Amino acid sequence: MSVSSVSGKMPNVEFVPLGRAKEVKQGVTIISAANRAGVPIGQSCNGDGICGWCKVKVLRGMENLSPPTALELRLMAACAFAPDERAACLTKIAGDITVTTGYW
Numbered sequence: 001m002s003v004s005s006v007s008g009k010m011p012n013v014e015f016v017p018l019g020r021a022k023e024v025k026q027g028v029t030i031i032s033a034a035n036r037a038g039v040p041i042g043q044s045c046n047g048d049g050i051c052g053w054c055k056v057k058v059l060r061g062m063e064n065l066s067p068p069t070a071l072e073l074r075l076m077a078a079c080a081f082a083p084d085e086r087a088a089c090l091t092k093i094a095g096d097i098t099v100t101t102g103y104w
């Protein structure tokens, strides 16, 4: 359990190098947090876990994310995700994280 969830503080999602951040409720997906922060993020399958365009690199707080589901594990293998990369549409936030992409 993260420090954030223990304290009751809302998780903070930092988008670098954009200099943007957004507080969200626990259980919100990374892609939803990006949308709420006005941060552009790739997607073509509307969160069905097929395209892999929503891939983000987690710079901090990997332990504050939901474990990959079977669907995400299949996507990660198919799209050759690195160990520090997650599908933003499938990954739920439980505590503070910092993410980036190659196009921000």
Ligand code: FES
Pocket (backbone or CB within 6 Å): 042, 043, 044, 045, 046, 047, 048, 049, 050, 051, 052, 053, 054, 055, 075, 087, 088, 089, 090
């Ligand atoms: S939006 Fe397609 S896999 Fe996430």
